[in-house]
Amino acid sequence: xxxxxxxLSSPAAAVAGxxxxxxxxxxxxxxxxxxxxxxxxxxxxxxxxxFCYGIYLSLQERPVAQAGTFVGLDNFVTLAGDPVFWRVxxxxxxYTVVATVLKAVGGLGLALVMNxxxxxxNLVRAALLLPFIxxxxxxxxAWMWILDPSFSVVNWTxxxxxxxxxxxxxxxGNPTLAMISVIIINTWRGLPFYAITLLAGLQTIPAELHxxxxxxxxxxxxxxxxxxxxxxxxxxxxxxxxxxxxxFSDFQLIYVLTRGGxxxxxxxxxxxxxxxxxxxxxFGLGAxxxxxxxxxxxxxxxxxxxxxxxxx
Numbered sequence: 001x002x003x004x005x006x007x008l009s010s011p012a013a014a015v016a017g018x019x020x021x022x023x024x025x026x027x028x029x030x031x032x033x034x035x036x037x038x039x040x041x042x043x044x045x046x047x048x049x050x051f052c053y054g055i056y057l058s059l060q061e062r063p064v065a066q067a068g069t070f071v072g073l074d075n076f077v078t079l080a081g082d083p084v085f086w087r088v089x090x091x092x093x094x095y096t097v098v099a100t101v102l103k104a105v106g107g108l109g110l111a112l113v114m115n116x117x118x119x120x121x122n123l124v125r126a127a128l129l130l131p132f133i134x135x136x137x138x139x140x141x142a143w144m145w146i147l148d149p150s151f152s153v154v155n156w157t158x159x160x161x162x163x164x165x166x167x168x169x170x171x172x173g174n175p176t177l178a179m180i181s182v183i184i185i186n187t188w189r190g191l192p193f194y195a196i197t198l199l200a201g202l203q204t205i206p207a208e209l210h211x212x213x214x215x216x217x218x219x220x221x222x223x224x225x226x227x228x229x230x231x232x233x234x235x236x237x238x239x240x241x242x243x244x245x246x247x248f249s250d251f252q253l254i255y256v257l258t259r260g261g262x263x264x265x266x267x268x269x270x271x272x273x274x275x276x277x278x279x280x281x282x283f284g285l286g287a288x289x290x291x292x293x294x295x296x297x298x299x300x301x302x303x304x305x306x307x308x309x310x311x312x
Contacts, residue, residue, distance in 0.1 A: 057287035064281040075288035085289065087264050088272045093296065095183060095268060096247045102187040103243055104236070107194020112224075114195060115202045125196075132192035140256040143185050147171040175265030178258055182266050186253060190246070194239055201235030202228070237308045241301060248297050269293045 058075055060068035079085045114125055131139065146153055155168030171181045205228060213223045251270040254260065260267035260275065267275075269289060277286025 054287045054290055057284050058291050060284045062283040062287075064283070068284065071284070075285050076292075078285065079288055079292065084264055084267075085272070085292075088267045088269060088289075089292070089296070091179070091264075091266060092248060092268045092293075094179065095186070095250070095266075096244060096300070099183050099186045099190065099247050100240065100243050102183070103190045103194045104240060106187065106191050107239075108198055108236075110191060110195035111198035111202055114199050125199075128195060129192050131189050132196075136189070136252040137256055139189065140185070140253050143181075144172075144257060147181055149173070172258055173262055175262055178262060178266050182254060182257060185257070186247060186250065189253070190243060194243065197239045198232065198235060201232050205231050233308060237304070240304060244300055244304070245297065248300070249293060 057068070059070060059072060061071045061074070062068035110128065114121070114128065118124075145151055149155065149167055149170050152168060152171065154171070155164075158164035158168050159166055169177055171177050209227050210223055213227055218226070248268075249270050250268060251274065254266055254268055254271050255274070258266045260271045264272075269292060273286045273289035276289055277283050280286070
């Protein structure tokens with residue numbers, strides 16, 4: 001009789017235990033932490049540890065294959081007196097600001113066009129993504145041929161169509177033209193990201209708002225200014241923030257195309273840090289250059305957030 005009672009109570013106890021177990025993990029506080037913990041661990045492993053190790057390296061004099069010597073802030077003091085570093089800082093600011101403005105204006109224009117109804121719209125949208133989905137190194141090598149002094153299709157067009165003097169501009173050999181070239185290529189590559197993201201934002205705006213404004217006599221510009229732009233500002237802020245981060249820390253495009261030349265005219269923080277650390281063997285100084293990205297990048301993002309809040 002006792003064994004029969006035990007056998008009947010055992011399944012009930014098991015069910016009750018599972019229910020208590022499930023209820024415990026379904027609590028809002030417990031479940032939320034279970035969902036947040038994996039990405040936090042992922043960020044700690046792939047972002048937090050390298051960042052902390054970079055700070056550790058920046059406080060050392062660390063030659064190749066040798067033990068580091070603690071030097072405090074000497075690496076940052078060295079950078080403060082380095083004219084090349086300040087040239088790199090100016091290059092990075094110009095590159096980021098100009099490319100971001102061009103991508104924002106051009107991307108918004110493309111998004112507005114793509115939001116219209118026209119033949120082969122889906123095919124055009126797919127083609128629009130090509131510059132963004134092609135690997136950066138591959139597309140940059142193609143641009144090297146386009147801008148090559150001997151084989152440049154741009155120079156050939158300028159000479160044979162517009163009558164320019166031979167052999168044409170040295171696009172990657174002149175400091176000013178080299179910076180203009182890398183900005184144009186970065187803009188070409190980043191436009192699809194802006195356009196597709198803003199197009200998604202445009203399609204969330206109710207058509208009834210535009211219809212009501214049209215009935216009230218609002219012009220196309222006024223509908224864009226007072227309806228489209230205000231409702232699109234959150235999306236513009238997010239895509240601009242990502243674009244600033246990607247552009248400010250750009251490496252592949254610059255390193256493949258110019259390697260920072262000519263005469264450091266296109267060096268950015270990322271390429272300069274790579275040259276100092278990996279080619280020059282000064283890991284501590286290279287880490288200091290890499291960390292120097294953070295203050296100006298943070299200031300740009302904060303200024304952007306304040307501006308978007310004011311105009312919003």
